[in-house]
Amino acid sequence: MDESQTYSPFRSVLLREWQRMTSRRLYFGVCIVLPLFTLFFMATIFGNGQMENIPIGIVDQDNTATSRTIARNISAVPTFKVTKHFADEAAARESVQKKEIYGYLSIPPQFEQDAITGKNATLSYYYHYALLSVGGELMAAFETSLAPVALSPVVMQAVALGVEQNQITTFLLPVQANNHPIYNPSLDYSVYLSQPFFFVLFQVLILLITVYTVGIEIKFRTANDWLTTAKGNIVTAVLGKLLPYTIIYILIGWLANYVMFGILHIPFQGSWWLMNIMTVLFIIATQALGLFLFSLFPAISLVISVVSMVGSLGATLSGVTFPVPNMYPLVRDASYLFPVRHFTEMMQTMLYGGGGFIHLWPSAVILCIFPLLALLLLPHLKRAIESHKYENIK
Numbered sequence: 001m002d003e004s005q006t007y008s009p010f011r012s013v014l015l016r017e018w019q020r021m022t023s024r025r026l027y028f029g030v031c032i033v034l035p036l037f038t039l040f041f042m043a044t045i046f047g048n049g050q051m052e053n054i055p056i057g058i059v060d061q062d063n064t065a066t067s068r069t070i071a072r073n074i075s076a077v078p079t080f081k082v083t084k085h086f087a088d089e090a091a092a093r094e095s096v097q098k099k100e101i102y103g104y105l106s107i108p109p110q111f112e113q114d115a116i117t118g119k120n121a122t123l124s125y126y127y128h129y130a131l132l133s134v135g136g137e138l139m140a141a142f143e144t145s146l147a148p149v150a151l152s153p154v155v156m157q158a159v160a161l162g163v164e165q166n167q168i169t170t171f172l173l174p175v176q177a178n179n180h181p182i183y184n185p186s187l188d189y190s191v192y193l194s195q196p197f198f199f200v201l202f203q204v205l206i207l208l209i210t211v212y213t214v215g216i217e218i219k220f221r222t223a224n225d226w227l228t229t230a231k232g233n234i235v236t237a238v239l240g241k242l243l244p245y246t247i248i249y250i251l252i253g254w255l256a257n258y259v260m261f262g263i264l265h266i267p268f269q270g271s272w273w274l275m276n277i278m279t280v281l282f283i284i285a286t287q288a289l290g291l292f293l294f295s296l297f298p299a300i301s302l303v304i305s306v307v308s309m310v311g312s313l314g315a316t317l318s319g320v321t322f323p324v325p326n327m328y329p330l331v332r333d334a335s336y337l338f339p340v341r342h343f344t345e346m347m348q349t350m351l352y353g354g355g356g357f358i359h360l361w362p363s364a365v366i367l368c369i370f371p372l373l374a375l376l377l378l379p380h381l382k383r384a385i386e387s388h389k390y391e392n393i394k
Contacts, residue, residue, distance in 0.1 A: 013240025103127030204311035210290030215300025270350025295377035314338035
């Protein structure tokens, strides 16, 4: 007896999709292997959480005991890895342009003599700032490591005049600042980047796979069989087809939360249950966005490119690398069209402020709108299937 006559339409569609998923290795790769690899990649990419061993060079044109001491102190800074020594700045600059190193320290001739005699002794450092994160790390490391060198001539003169050490410290640093980084005291990159970056990449995969699984029915002319299995009900057809993927994505999303906040011990202030519920809502909203885009123009060869662009824009407008409130008004308003933007906002609220549902419900309501929009376009998708006019689009 036919499965469509034995089981309910929804269960028949569900079993049909499960058979399609298990019959091709492609589904296993893109639905399980690729998301898990992305999770592993984002969980390990930052190492111990800070940038270390960035290749730099040193131009020592002084070649004195003082310049060698400065070079040794620079080599001892964890951020730096001195890989090259140069005779002049031209060679060092060329090495930076080739990205063999990302910065260099220049010690000019007669630096020791100028420092001892109180003349204008200058140390120059250069860094590659086209890469903002690397350039920012190098700038901070150079300033911190060279600060004692800048003060050493003053200390030497004060000691020669018989000034006590505590008086010298009070004179040089009349006001001392205590830095207390909130929410991320160790300045660990993984604390604020690993989790949102994973879900930014995850939403791209969800969008692409959703469009592919629905679009492949039209491309290979099996959409009529799909609708027949669902007894002509497009809602049943879509829900039965997408449910297996939804379950897989939810399990991977929960696993990602456990890896980030359980295994990696990223500080988390909110509720585990609430975070996992919001993860489910985000996954459903992202699938709904993919379905909505495909229903507008059900040609997989074209919509795949559109969805890729939408996923990339969602990554840019999610607020991970640049705060949404500081974007241009038009760009800020456009960010509301991407589920990952609202999910990132909810995660940051729970991560940094321990906010409960009272702080999250506006974003949660917006995520609930995406499935409703997808449902509104399902009649158009059904008409497109029945008309067969999109099957011949290459």
